[in-house]
Amino acid sequence: MTQTFDARTAGLAPTSSGGHGPAGAAGLAAERVRWSVGGRLILDDVDVTAPPGAVTGLLGPNGTGKSTLLRLVAGVERPDGGRVALIGSPDDDGSPGGATASRAAADGEDVLAMPRRRRARTLAFVEQDAATELPVTVLDAVLLGRTPHRSLLAGPTEDDHELARAALDRTGAADLAAREIGTLSGGERQRVHMARALAQQPRVLLLDEPTNHLDVAAQLATMRLVRDLAGDGVTVLAALHDLSLAAATCDHAVVLAPGHAGHVVAAGPVAEVLVPEVIDPVYGVRTTVLRHPRTGRPVLTFDEV
Amino acid sequence: MSETRAATRPRTAPAPATLSRGRLAAWLGGTTAVLLTSVVVAVTIGPAGLTPSDVGQVVATRLGLGDWLGLATPDRLDDGIVWQLRLPRVLTAAAVGAGLAVCGVVMQSLTRNPLADPYLLGLSSGASLGAACVLVLGWLAVLPVAAFVGAAAALAATLALASAAGRGAGGLTPARTVLAGLAVSQLAAAATSFVIFWSATGDQYREILAWLLGSVAGADWVSVAVAGGAVLLLGTLLASTGSVLDAFTFGDTSAAALGVPVARVRWLLLLGVALLTGALVSQSGAIGFVGLILPHTVRFLVGSRHRALLPLSMLCGATFLVWADTLARTVFAPRELPVGIVTAAIGAPVFALLLWKGRARA
Numbered sequence: 136m137t138q139t140f141d142a143r144t145a146g147l148a149p150t151s152s153g154g155h156g157p158a159g160a161a162g163l164a165a166e167r168v169r170w171s172v173g174g175r176l177i178l179d180d181v182d183v184t185a186p187p188g189a190v191t192g193l194l195g196p197n198g199t200g201k202s203t204l205l206r207l208v209a210g211v212e213r214p215d216g217g218r219v220a221l222i223g224s225p226d227d228d229g230s231p232g233g234a235t236a237s238r239a240a241a242d243g244e245d246v247l248a249m250p251r252r253r254r255a256r257t258l259a260f261v262e263q264d265a266a267t268e269l270p271v272t273v274l275d276a277v278l279l280g281r282t283p284h285r286s287l288l289a290g291p292t293e294d295d296h297e298l299a300r301a302a303l304d305r306t307g308a309a310d311l312a313a314r315e316i317g318t319l320s321g322g323e324r325q326r327v328h329m330a331r332a333l334a335q336q337p338r339v340l341l342l343d344e345p346t347n348h349l350d351v352a353a354q355l356a357t358m359r360l361v362r363d364l365a366g367d368g369v370t371v372l373a374a375l376h377d378l379s380l381a382a383a384t385c386d387h388a389v390v391l392a393p394g395h396a397g398h399v400v401a402a403g404p405v406a407e408v409l410v411p412e413v414i415d416p417v418y419g420v421r422t423t424v425l426r427h428p429r430t431g432r433p434v435l436t437f438d439e440v
Numbered sequence: 441m442s443e444t445r446a447a448t449r450p451r452t453a454p455a456p457a458t459l460s461r462g463r464l465a466a467w468l469g470g471t472t473a474v475l476l477t478s479v480v481v482a483v484t485i486g487p488a489g490l491t492p493s494d495v496g497q498v499v500a501t502r503l504g505l506g507d508w509l510g511l512a513t514p515d516r517l518d519d520g521i522v523w524q525l526r527l528p529r530v531l532t533a534a535a536v537g538a539g540l541a542v543c544g545v546v547m548q549s550l551t552r553n554p555l556a557d558p559y560l561l562g563l564s565s566g567a568s569l570g571a572a573c574v575l576v577l578g579w580l581a582v583l584p585v586a587a588f589v590g591a592a593a594a595l596a597a598t599l600a601l602a603s604a605a606g607r608g609a610g611g612l613t614p615a616r617t618v619l620a621g622l623a624v625s626q627l628a629a630a631a632t633s634f635v636i637f638w639s640a641t642g643d644q645y646r647e648i649l650a651w652l653l654g655s656v657a658g659a660d661w662v663s664v665a666v667a668g669g670a671v672l673l674l675g676t677l678l679a680s681t682g683s684v685l686d687a688f689t690f691g692d693t694s695a696a697a698l699g700v701p702v703a704r705v706r707w708l709l710l711l712g713v714a715l716l717t718g719a720l721v722s723q724s725g726a727i728g729f730v731g732l733i734l735p736h737t738v739r740f741l742v743g744s745r746h747r748a749l750l751p752l753s754m755l756c757g758a759t760f761l762v763w764a765d766t767l768a769r770t771v772f773a774p775r776e777l778p779v780g781i782v783t784a785a786i787g788a789p790v791f792a793l794l795l796w797k798g799r800a801r802a
Contacts (some may be wrong), residue, residue: 206693210699251700255697265691270744275743279687279698280698282686287700288683
């Protein structure tokens, strides 16, 4: 499988807020986000920026609070402090195509302060290994994404069905619609979860380890899909632990360090962040950065110190 | 959800078809018709040789429609059997079956535990304890209140224990809630045994035993009003939450990310389940397995989407308990069994089957 990259998004300015994405895209700027559980500080004044219409990788060893940060932004947990602002592109002036009434999220607005249903129409979250024991069809699973767009007591409408099918189309899972979700392979299931997230019609997609437990072809296909969605104008913030995969697919990277409650050690374009000076002390390895002979993207290899 | 596990599962397993609006309406219409027919037929069954038209005659006359429909005045004995004995009993059975089934669906969904039912979180043991206390004291008038207070206290104790145990360690997880429910349930059962052992005399033993096993033999129109009213009010409310429960398909995190106020929904629905269970248990005693086997059977037939599952489980639960009670009063006639023994006799094998299926899947 060949990876292709969109020069427009790949050439985005680094982490400064107000990057230029496609119209309608909204980035995220998390500022001084703080969260503790049981008296233990998990995130301490973390600043993370995801520029509009780009794929930003949230990197760092296990236990650095990557998942926690995503859960806070998605509204699954409430942070103790901080704000997460939507940052739009300047040409996104609230025109009908940019911010429709159903989205109605203004730039600069604090995502954490939004009513939860509106937040769910603005941000979609695909958690790690979301599973169910119930015999649910793929189409029904994707229809769940329409939940924040209708009254909690109402059922799915014809429009909801159409949007769900369109989302399945977009993720290349249209032919799975009638299958039971438990019978899918890991890669197929990830496509379905992404379709469910797309059915929310979000401006920002939060992905927690989207390639976890996938074989290499499914990993590439998933990241290809992530790139395509960013090309559609959806901002992506993805927690990843595979640095080479991040180097191959992300526009931007944010590296969290262990032992400092979510301390950001570096943020910016992958080529600037995924370098030995950043990675070696964080992961305790010796990194060599090579160039991919065909794509020109960085390829990382590691040795023990 | 590892690759290997997914690969070992049959890839062609058919998913239960999602019901279209038309098919759902057909199912609802069909199950309602079966329930109404069951009620009428069940009332005719037993000594006295009544026919459905006798039943219709009594009911129409009692509702003041006799003259309007030009019906003859029904036989006094028929009137007594239908209106004073069998109809309240059958209607109470229907209401209790409907309520327990809908409680089962809600609890299975909220705890993501396929083996959950109103008995899981200690609700019935709590209600039993409350009821046993007032039976021993002879305060029969406050029995419904005592059963509800017992159910609500048991639920509160279960949730408090589970969240205390989970503080700083993941919170109120389903597994922890179920284990806490088990502990509360055992404690309440021990306390009930103690109350009976210590103070029950003479007939109270039999009374309490029949009540613990579950029976609608003593149902009158007050039972119909309490159980039926609770089902119409709370059951209908719970049955309308299909989309909310669907949002829990992939768990709390996913529900929260879909904009569902997870904690508030959970508390409200569990409170509704406690109220409904308390009201039902106060009239029928602790009838087991209805909340477990009905939702699973209906799920097998129409899939697991709650907008279909909730109302259909209610209707099928009502029909199920009507027939279970009819069986209980006829199979060893003139001796009667508590209906809880019949539901357990049917439910326990089904429960074992579910465990077996779960084992094969895991």
